[in-house]
Amino acid sequence: MILVVGGTGLLGRRLVRDLAAEHVRVRVLARGVHPFPSEWPDDVERTAGDLRSTADCEKAVAGCSQVVFAASGFGLGKDGDPRSIDRDGAIRLTRAAAAAGVEHLVMMSMHGAAADAPIDLLRCKYAAEEALKASGMAWTIVRMGVLLEQWVGLLSESLSTKGTVMLFGSGTQPITFTSLADASAIVRRALADPALRGRTVEWGSQNLTPRELAGELIARAGRGTVRSIPSPVLHVLAFAARPFSPFLSRMAAAGTWMDSGALQLDLASVRAEFPDIPVRTLQETLQPAADA
Numbered sequence: 001m002i003l004v005v006g007g008t009g010l011l012g013r014r015l016v017r018d019l020a021a022e023h024v025r026v027r028v029l030a031r032g033v034h035p036f037p038s039e040w041p042d043d044v045e046r047t048a049g050d051l052r053s054t055a056d057c058e059k060a061v062a063g064c065s066q067v068v069f070a071a072s073g074f075g076l077g078k079d080g081d082p083r084s085i086d087r088d089g090a091i092r093l094t095r096a097a098a099a100a101g102v103e104h105l106v107m108m109s110m111h112g113a114a115a116d117a118p119i120d121l122l123r124c125k126y127a128a129e130e131a132l133k134a135s136g137m138a139w140t141i142v143r144m145g146v147l148l149e150q151w152v153g154l155l156s157e158s159l160s161t162k163g164t165v166m167l168f169g170s171g172t173q174p175i176t177f178t179s180l181a182d183a184s185a186i187v188r189r190a191l192a193d194p195a196l197r198g199r200t201v202e203w204g205s206q207n208l209t210p211r212e213l214a215g216e217l218i219a220r221a222g223r224g225t226v227r228s229i230p231s232p233v234l235h236v237l238a239f240a241a242r243p244f245s246p247f248l249s250r251m252a253a254a255g256t257w258m259d260s261g262a263l264q265l266d267l268a269s270v271r272a273e274f275p276d277i278p279v280r281t282l283q284e285t286l287q288p289a290a291d292a
């Protein structure tokens with residue numbers, strides 16, 4: 001049995017679908033704020049529980065051989081936060097898994113995770129990584145670039161409702177995007193291949209500037225403009241918004257960081273080890289027949 005923590009999220013839904021198609025027994029832990037998809041096969045176990053509860057974590061890991069941590073409190077419009085979910089929730093879950101005899105845990109992390117990283121999410125991810133390494137279980141850490149489909153969705157929504165793509169920062173620095181197909185593929189490889197245990201794998205699909213991404217969406221829509229909030233304004237916003245909107249503050253800080261060029265991987269070397277995993281690019285993702 002494989003537990004996918006956060007299996008109702010953007011990546012989690014894709015991963016659960018792919019694992020189920022491979023006839024892997026899957027259990028999902030999530031609160032149910034994101035509904036459990038009705039199209040999942042009946043034998044996918046749905047466990048409603050909260051990472052902030054030790055009892056819920058213990059119940060979820062019982063009987064599992066492997067765990068994927070794909071939950072997050074950073075996401076858009078949610079009520080969580082990185083400290084309680086990406087750090088403390090991940091550590092609570094890791095301890096419960098180790099105590100229950102789980103063999104291997106795959107931790108979804110992000111490029112740039114470090115103790116002294118300039119944004120809170122990356123410090124939280126680093127703390128979770130360190131706790132996992134010290135847990136006594138076999139481990140794999142996957143540090144991804146941002147999810148491509150999430151950005152496509154956000155920018156497309158802004159384009160269709162306002163006729164404008166709004167960028168946080170100049171949008172001129174390349175950042176590493178990871179398509180859902182590629183993210184799911186590397187996690188499934190980590191679950192299946194013991195050679196990836198004890199490894200931190202950096203991962204991504206394509207380096208693009210946000211302006212290139214916006215340009216592609218505008219070209220396909222046949223209309224629209226790009227507007228941007230300059231980095232110095234974002235920098236101020238990250239501090240000013242903190243008391244009344246921690247979410248906006250987090251987004252502004254992340255925008256400043258990405259606009260610095262820090263989220264760009266050398267994809268040729270990252271992908272060289274996995275030549276059999278095809279790269280899913282923006283163009284392929286936008287094909288009408290592409291699966292989400």
Ligand SMILES: NC(=O)c1ccc[n+]([C@@H]2O[C@H](COP(=O)([O-])OP(=O)(O)OC[C@H]3O[C@@H](n4cnc5c(N)ncnc54)[C@H](OP(=O)(O)O)[C@@H]3O)[C@@H](O)[C@H]2O)c1
Nearest residue numbers: 006008009010011031032033034050051071072075146147
């Ligand atoms: N999105 C990115 O660009 C990106 C980049 C690098 C790394 N990552 C990492 O990749 C993983 C997947 O990201 P994602 O964007 O697919 O995540 P997401 O869409 O934000 O989904 C988050 C998941 O976590 C669950 N969750 C949130 N709070 C919870 C709680 N208190 N207890 C139990 N479950 C909870 C959510 O379900 P409920 O709300 O129903 O509980 C949902 O299933 C995450 O670990 C993320 O940090 C993401």
